[in-house]
Amino acid sequence: MTATLIDGVALSKQLRTEVAQRAAALAPKGIKPGLAVILVGDNPASQVYVRNKVKACEDVGFHSVLEKYEATMSEAELLARVEALNNDPSIHGILVQLPLPDHIDDHKVIEAISPLKDVDGFHVASAGALMVGEAGFKACTPYGCMKMLESIGMKDLRGKHAVVIGRSNIVGKPMALMLLQANATVTVCHSGTADLAAMTRQADVVVAAVGKRNVLTADMVKSGAVVIDVGMNRNDEGKLCGDVDFDGVREVAGWITPVPGGVGPMTITMLLVNTMESAERVAAGR
Numbered sequence: 001m002t003a004t005l006i007d008g009v010a011l012s013k014q015l016r017t018e019v020a021q022r023a024a025a026l027a028p029k030g031i032k033p034g035l036a037v038i039l040v041g042d043n044p045a046s047q048v049y050v051r052n053k054v055k056a057c058e059d060v061g062f063h064s065v066l067e068k069y070e071a072t073m074s075e076a077e078l079l080a081r082v083e084a085l086n087n088d089p090s091i092h093g094i095l096v097q098l099p100l101p102d103h104i105d106d107h108k109v110i111e112a113i114s115p116l117k118d119v120d121g122f123h124v125a126s127a128g129a130l131m132v133g134e135a136g137f138k139a140c141t142p143y144g145c146m147k148m149l150e151s152i153g154m155k156d157l158r159g160k161h162a163v164v165i166g167r168s169n170i171v172g173k174p175m176a177l178m179l180l181q182a183n184a185t186v187t188v189c190h191s192g193t194a195d196l197a198a199m200t201r202q203a204d205v206v207v208a209a210v211g212k213r214n215v216l217t218a219d220m221v222k223s224g225a226v227v228i229d230v231g232m233n234r235n236d237e238g239k240l241c242g243d244v245d246f247d248g249v250r251e252v253a254g255w256i257t258p259v260p261g262g263v264g265p266m267t268i269t270m271l272l273v274n275t276m277e278s279a280e281r282v283a284a285g286r
């Protein structure tokens, strides 16, 4: 079997067209969805992602602000910028690009963002809402993965076993909760898992979110399984690659997401969706 690709670029294009239409529908009310992105320091990967986010905003007719600061910026200065954006009515979403320099406490900065503008879904209020099944912003990467599953007719995962590799607060854990919400039976694996392959071989859906190449190889995948690759790594030639041994696994899996062109673009798309929802909430006076 050769797996069918789940094309994150094509799906993003569809979803972004819908977002652009929703943004246009708010224009008569004098509201333009606005996203503020804060980048501290000069991490080259962050520069690329942040530029992609700003470009994506322009494409769907959003207002976007990119604030760049020196790596030496103090935590207090950053917190003051977040507070100013919390109070800025032209801004509906705030994203502080991670990682932050070591002298700044990521957690403190994330918690300073108003939950009403937390379009990353990283605030403890957003995470808590997901945990108990209440309305709140969903973390963009796992949210994008759920949209990819939905696009192949797997919105309801009743009877399916999903295995998530990774348990970070921004990817693995919210991913597991969203899969659970969709009725999957969920296993979460991490660096303390004794026999990863024994877990993944049982999976109908595998989500790899580790940050290491070739964490998932063909011998670890059940025939016909859906494989979602969140990883962003560089191979020896400096080329972008995921956590999955793509060439091997595609011969076994039923569906597979590529890197690049898979989860990455979907993450940015869901950021636009969350910002859109935030602006719509304001427009509706909610």
Ligand SMILES: NC(=O)C1=CN([C@@H]2O[C@H](COP(=O)(O)OP(=O)(O)OC[C@H]3O[C@@H](n4cnc5c(N)ncnc54)[C@H](OP(=O)(O)O)[C@@H]3O)[C@@H](O)[C@H]2O)C=CC1
Binding pocket: 141, 165, 166, 167, 168, 169, 170, 171, 172, 189, 190, 191, 192, 193, 196, 209, 210, 211, 212, 215, 230, 231, 232, 233, 263, 264, 265, 267
């Ligand atoms: N496409 C996108 O839009 C995005 C991609 N990413 C990428 O996704 C990847 C994961 O990101 P993130 O969650 O932030 O990373 P973290 O480093 O925070 O988490 C990695 C997780 O993988 C687990 N792990 C490490 N080694 C192994 C192993 N050998 N077997 C099983 N589990 C292991 C860790 O376990 P433990 O908890 O025990 O340490 C941890 O839970 C990275 O490549 C990142 O760049 C991230 C965000 C967005």
Ligand SMILES: Nc1nc(=O)c2c([nH]1)NC[C@@H]1CN(c3ccc(C(=O)N[C@@H](CCC(=O)O)C(=O)O)cc3)C=[N+]21
Binding pocket: 048, 049, 052, 095, 096, 097, 098, 099, 120, 140, 232, 240, 259, 260, 261, 262, 263, 264, 265, 267, 268
């Ligand atoms: N507050 C915060 N929110 C984030 O959402 C966040 C973050 N910090 N820090 C870093 C990670 C990483 N991340 C990516 C987003 C898009 C691509 C993406 O578009 N990737 C393209 C390729 C990009 C390239 O060519 O390098 C693709 O996979 O096709 C990748 C990675 C968001 N993150």
Ligand SMILES: [Mg+2]
Binding pocket: 100, 101, 102, 103, 104, 105, 106
């Ligand atoms: Mg830090």
